[in-house]
Structures are given as C-alpha cells and as structure tokens.
Amino acid sequence: MTQSLMPSPEPAQTEARVNRIAQDALELGRDVAEVAGALEALETHIDAQTQLLRTAQSAAETVQDANARVLDGAERVGRSAEMTLDLVEGTVAQLRETGAHAQTIAAWVRAAITRMDALNETLARVQAENAEIRSVAKQVNILAINAKIEAARAGDSGRGFAVVAEAINELSRKTAAASEGIGDAVEGLSGSVGVLRDEAGTISTDAEAVLTGAAGTDAALGRMLDGLKLTRGAVGDIAARAAEVNAANASFGPAFRRMSDGMTSTSTEMRKATEKTKALILAGETIVQEAVELGGATGDNDFIRAAQQAAAEITQLFETAIQSGQISAATLFDSRYTPIAGTDPAQIMAPFTAFTDRVLPEVQERMLELSPDVVFCAAVDRNGYLPTHNRKFSQPQSVDPVWNAANCRNRRLFNDRVGLRAGQSTAPFLLQIYRRDMGGGNFVLMKDLSAPIFVDGRHWGGLRLAYRM
Numbered sequence: 001m002t003q004s005l006m007p008s009p010e011p012a013q014t015e016a017r018v019n020r021i022a023q024d025a026l027e028l029g030r031d032v033a034e035v036a037g038a039l040e041a042l043e044t045h046i047d048a049q050t051q052l053l054r055t056a057q058s059a060a061e062t063v064q065d066a067n068a069r070v071l072d073g074a075e076r077v078g079r080s081a082e083m084t085l086d087l088v089e090g091t092v093a094q095l096r097e098t099g100a101h102a103q104t105i106a107a108w109v110r111a112a113i114t115r116m117d118a119l120n121e122t123l124a125r126v127q128a129e130n131a132e133i134r135s136v137a138k139q140v141n142i143l144a145i146n147a148k149i150e151a152a153r154a155g156d157s158g159r160g161f162a163v164v165a166e167a168i169n170e171l172s173r174k175t176a177a178a179s180e181g182i183g184d185a186v187e188g189l190s191g192s193v194g195v196l197r198d199e200a201g202t203i204s205t206d207a208e209a210v211l212t213g214a215a216g217t218d219a220a221l222g223r224m225l226d227g228l229k230l231t232r233g234a235v236g237d238i239a240a241r242a243a244e245v246n247a248a249n250a251s252f253g254p255a256f257r258r259m260s261d262g263m264t265s266t267s268t269e270m271r272k273a274t275e276k277t278k279a280l281i282l283a284g285e286t287i288v289q290e291a292v293e294l295g296g297a298t299g300d301n302d303f304i305r306a307a308q309q310a311a312a313e314i315t316q317l318f319e320t321a322i323q324s325g326q327i328s329a330a331t332l333f334d335s336r337y338t339p340i341a342g343t344d345p346a347q348i349m350a351p352f353t354a355f356t357d358r359v360l361p362e363v364q365e366r367m368l369e370l371s372p373d374v375v376f377c378a379a380v381d382r383n384g385y386l387p388t389h390n391r392k393f394s395q396p397q398s399v400d401p402v403w404n405a406a407n408c409r410n411r412r413l414f415n416d417r418v419g420l421r422a423g424q425s426t427a428p429f430l431l432q433i434y435r436r437d438m439g440g441g442n443f444v445l446m447k448d449l450s451a452p453i454f455v456d457g458r459h460w461g462g463l464r465l466a467y468r469m
Helices: 011-293 301-324 353-359 361-367 401-407 417-424
Strands: 374-381 430-439 442-455 458-468
Touching (some): 301 353, 301 442, 301 458, 417 442, 417 458
Antiparallel strands (some): 430 442, 442 458
C-alpha cells in the first residue's frame, strides 16, 4: 500500500507565507492595540464612575445620618415648643387674671379717692361750723363776764343772776375748749385724709401703669403665642419632610450599593479583558519578531536595521567615553534618580543625565530623518528612564501640565509596559504596538521598535524608535 506524501513547499512559497504571517500579525497587533486602548479608557471611565457612585453612596449615607439628626432635632424642638406653648398659655391666663384683679383694685382706689374727697369736704364744713361755735362761745363768754360785773353792782339782789352768769361763763369756756379740741382733731383728720388721698392717687397711677403694662405684655404674649403656634406647625412640616427624605434615602442606599457592586464587577471583568488583550499583544509581537527572524519581510525591516545600527553606535560612544575617562561605568549604570522640584509631570535627574545630554543627540536627531513617519528616537535605561530626548520634546516646562506632557518628555520615567519592555529586552530587536499618550486626552497609535544597548557586555537599556502605523 502506497502512502501519499504532501509535497514540500517551495522556498518562495515559504517566504511568502512567512511574510503574510508577519503582516497579518502586525495588523492583528494594531487591532488588538486599539482594542486594548479602548478597554483601558473604558476601564478608567468605569473606575471613575465607580468612585462617583461610592461618593454618591457615601453622600446619601451622610444625608441619611444628617436627616436622622434633623428628625430627632425636630421632635425635640416640637416637644419644647409644646411645653413653651403650654407655659405661655398659662402665663397669659395668669396675666389676664392679674389684670382683672388690677382693674378691680384700680376701680376701688378711684372710688376711695372719691369718698375721701367727699370726706374732706365734710371735714371742711365741720371745721367752718366749729369756727362759728368757737366764735359764739367767745361772745357768750364776753356776755357772761359783763353779766357778772352787772350782778356785782346790783349787790345782794344780783346774786342769783351772778350764779347764772358764772354758769354761762363756765359753759362758754368748756364750749370754747371743746371747739378748739374738735378743730385740732378735724385738722389732724383732714391732714391724714389728704395723705391717704395722695397715696391712693399714687396707687391709682401705679394701678393704671400696671394695667397699661399688662395690656402690652398681654399683646406681646399673644404674638408670642401665635409665633409658637406657627413654629409648632413649621416643626411639624420639617419633621414630615424629613421623614419623606429619610424614606427616599432608605431606597437610595441599596440602589447605590447595587450599582456600585455592578460597576465593580464590570471593572473586574474589564481588567481581565485588558490583561487578555495584553497577552494577545505580546503574542502578536512575538509572531512578528519570529517571522522577521525567519526572513519574513515587512515594512519595518529598514527601521529594524537602522535601530540596531544606531544602538550599536551608542554602545561604541558609551564604551569610548568610559575608556577616555569622560564617565565611569559605575556612574553610567547608577540608577539613583533625583526629582526636579516644581515639575509637572515630574522630571528626574540621574548621575549620567548630563553625559547623555552631550553624546546622544548626535545619534537620536539623525534617526528622525529616516522617514516622515518617525515621531521620536530616544534611549532608555533598564528602568524605562529617558534622560535625553529629541530636541523637539525637550522644551522647558511651562505652567500648563498638559502642554508639558506633550513637549517636555525628557528626563522622565516611562515605566509603562512599552517603556519597561524596551529598556529590559535583550532580544536583537523588539517591535511593540501601542497607543501613545500625547497629553490632554490625545492618543496616537504607533509602533515602538527598540534595540538593546550593551556596554562592555553589560545590558544598559535600549534605543526606542517610534513611528506611526
């Protein structure tokens, strides 16, 4: 039985297939890079939304707590208003009762004043009549004296008349003495009544003032009573509204939690998807690299050879500088970075930065002339630190961090996936596809081609050549 064998492909067919695989891998890498960029942007938005939801949830909980305090405060104010209202109502009632008593007292005092005025008039009449009696007594006394004189002249015949005259004289003296006593008593009584009247007048004035003040106080308390009633009603409205808000917040809380949990779950899935796309990107880059190493032709071959030659030239520059004493190997490999104060985005200095500023522009600026598609060419150390960039990306920083991010890219640490792989790869070349952040939310899809830089057999970093797809 004869077994049929598949014919071996011709070398031309193999080369064509390798070329096609390399080209397909590049296109796949481009598409996956775009998807990865979109996923990363979406993941950022989801994280931002999740944070906003958490903030909203926290705010809702804060509002609920504050609302609970408002409810408690409204209840306490309501109880206090009720107690104050009862107290004021009792005070108003007592004040009105006191006012009624004051009115009764004022009326009695006014009547007493009237009676004392009448009594004063009576006393005045008594005083006048008593004066008449005193005057008559004096006249009778004079007549009695005259009668006694005439009786004495008459001798024995006038003795009886003399006895009568003496009795009349005694009566007139007693009458005069009684009249004088009555006058003194009436005068004292009249003075006392006058004092009583003045005091009664003062009492009447005070009573009127009390009545006037009581009326004003009653009016003020009435207004207070009305205000308290309005306050009690307002507090009731506040409590009712607070209860409604509390009920609404009670429904917000679980909704926010569900939304936050959902966003967190989505963010987790997005991270997983992002990681998978990164794995796809690595796989595509590996396919391209292996296809080129197998002889596959792509549009990147010229760039690959140029990058490798430039990296070899930088290696020679570094080794010559060490041999001539321009810089020591220890300084060239020293990765102790010093922040540059006041920079945004942050820039840093390395012990070798001044040296690379002198020697790298000669190579890096020439590489910009390879093609109009070349965006930049810069060497990075193993940590992704880029000490010396092309002149167009090495502008002095301004106060605008967005402008700085696009134009001041030297002395920066690019320790993202692309920057780190470019600095750490020891493969003959590394071709990566990525979205470059140009600042201000602007991204450009680019290829990042790097070739390793060795110094006396020791890996220093890599030369990055970035160009548009």
